[in-house]
Structures are given as C-alpha cells and as structure tokens.
Amino acid sequence: MRLGPPPRPTRVVDLLNPTAVLLPAANVIMQLASPAVGYGVLESPVDSGNVYKHPLKRARTTGTYLAAATLGTDADRALIRDEVDRVHALVRSTKSSPVSYNAFDPRLQLWVAACLYRYYIDQHEFLYGPLDDDSADAVYQDAKITVSAMENTHLRFIQPGNPSYARDRSYGLRFQTPSGSVVFTGDSGPSQSLTKLAKGADILVTEVIDVRGTISFATASSPTFLPRALPTSVELR
Ligand code: HEM
Numbered sequence: 001m002r003l004g005p006p007p008r009p010t011r012v013v014d015l016l017n018p019t020a021v022l023l024p025a026a027n028v029i030m031q032l033a034s035p036a037v038g039y040g041v042l043e044s045p046v047d048s049g050n051v052y053k054h055p056l057k058r059a060r061t062t063g064t065y066l067a068a069a070t071l072g073t074d075a076d077r078a079l080i081r082d083e084v085d086r087v088h089a090l091v092r093s094t095k096s097s098p099v100s101y102n103a104f105d106p107r108l109q110l111w112v113a114a115c116l117y118r119y120y121i122d123q124h125e126f127l128y129g130p131l132d133d134d135s136a137d138a139v140y141q142d143a144k145i146t147v148s149a150m151e152n153t154h155l156r157f158i159q160p161g162n163p164s165y166a167r168d169r170s171y172g173l174r175f176q177t178p179s180g181s182v183v184f185t186g187d188s189g190p191s192q193s194l195t196k197l198a199k200g201a202d203i204l205v206t207e208v209i210d211v212r213g214t215i216s217f218a219t220a221s222s223p224t225f226l227p228r229a230l231p232t233s234v235e236l237r
Pocket of ligand 1: 036061062065091101112
C-alpha cells in the first residue's frame, strides 16, 4: 500500500490508501440513506454477510469484491459476482415491507455502486485534497460509468428563446456501465434525441399512458372534455 500521494491518479485503484480502513462506516451510512437499500439490509434473511452480525467477515467479503472489481481479471470478477448474486437473489421485499425493493433493481445497484465509487474518491481527498480535473475525469472513466443526457420533449411547444425555456426543459439520462445500460426519461412526447439515447439500452424506464383509458376517464369526469385537446403527437394505436 502506498504511503505518499500518487503523482497523478488515473485509475480507481490509484486512490486506495490507508484511510480505506477508516471510511467504510461513513460509506455504509451513505448506502443505507436510500430507503430501499436500508430496508433491504434491515430485513435481510441472509445472515452470512450481515454487517451487524459478522462485521469483520462482511468487511472482508466487500474488500474482496472491491479488489476484484478494481484490480482483478474478468474471471475473478465473474467468480465473485456469481457469489454475490446468489446472496442478492434472496434480498427482495415482502408484502409487509414498508418500501418495495429488489437487490437486482438497476437503480439500487447503481446507487450502491455510486456510493462505493465515492468511497475511493473520499480516501484520496481525505489525505491529499481535491482531485484535479484531469485526474477526476480519468478516474471516472476508469470506473466505466458514463452518464449522457439529452433533452427530451416534455413541453414541445417551449422552444429555445421562450422565456420559460430554461426553467421547463427536461432531460433523459443514460447510465452506461460494463454490466449494462439504463435509460431514464421523464414525461416526454415522441423525441428523436430520446430514441437515439435509448438505442440498444438494456432497460428503459419511462412514463407510459393508456391513451384510450385516459380519454374515457376524462370524458366521463368532464363531459366538455375534447379528446382533440390532447397533443397532436399522441397516436391512438
Ligand atoms: C453495486 C451494487 C452492490 C454491491 C457491489 C454489493 C455487494 C455486496 C457484497 C460483497 C455482499 C456480501 C456477500 C457476503 O458476504 O456473503 C452483499 C450482501 C448483501 N447485499 Fe449487496 N451489493 C450491492 C447492491 C445491493 C443492493 C441494491 C441491496 C439492497 C437493496 C443489497 C443488499 C445486500 C444484502 C441485504 C446483503 C446480505 C448481507 C447483509 O444483510 O448485509 N446489495 N452485497
């Protein structure tokens, strides 16, 4: 383990230093700040890696996971991923859970992965201060998570130049990771940029609307409702 500051960190593993043993508690709290992850751990039926019952064993398994993720070969990663997947398969909410969760949920996985990424950055910054921009970019690329944003068409009639444009525009986001890609888009009409953003994605998380059902409901509750008040882009299929 290195004791002096790395000249110019370019990989996640370059950020590892002795504070690795001091900072996990803060990072675990950060992970548990997501209610779904918090309840997943609180209600976990898995005793073997339970952080409260076997803290040292859990630190060792997570350490092994992180070593494989940052330094290991593809075979190392596959091995530990299979083991952790076996545990995670048991982590899902029940009817009595206060929030619904599933350890395989890509959004929750991303949250935990983002926290673990932060764990490495914190180690470096705790001892040596903020990363410079070039190092921060290089380390981020090494973590192999790319986030791209594209404007969607939430309010199509608000175009650049309109006074409320800055306030009302909205975006779709794509998270690209070595294990797959997830695209999130808020409420949007047909949008070429969104189609491009979502091309080839493993998961697209989007709002959907049952157009016929919505028209029936609106007509029943307000007889003066005109279906043609719907945006012209909505196609009845
Ligand atoms: C990138 C994301 C994640 C990584 C790298 C990760 C890593 C790990 C590792 C290394 C273990 C230890 C296995 C053992 O010691 O047997 C584990 C167990 C566990 N994980 Fe995850 N995990 C992730 C996401 C999640 C999510 C999203 C949840 C909850 C919704 C979750 C809940 C659990 C639970 C409940 C256990 C069993 C042990 C315990 O009760 O603390 N994990 N995970």
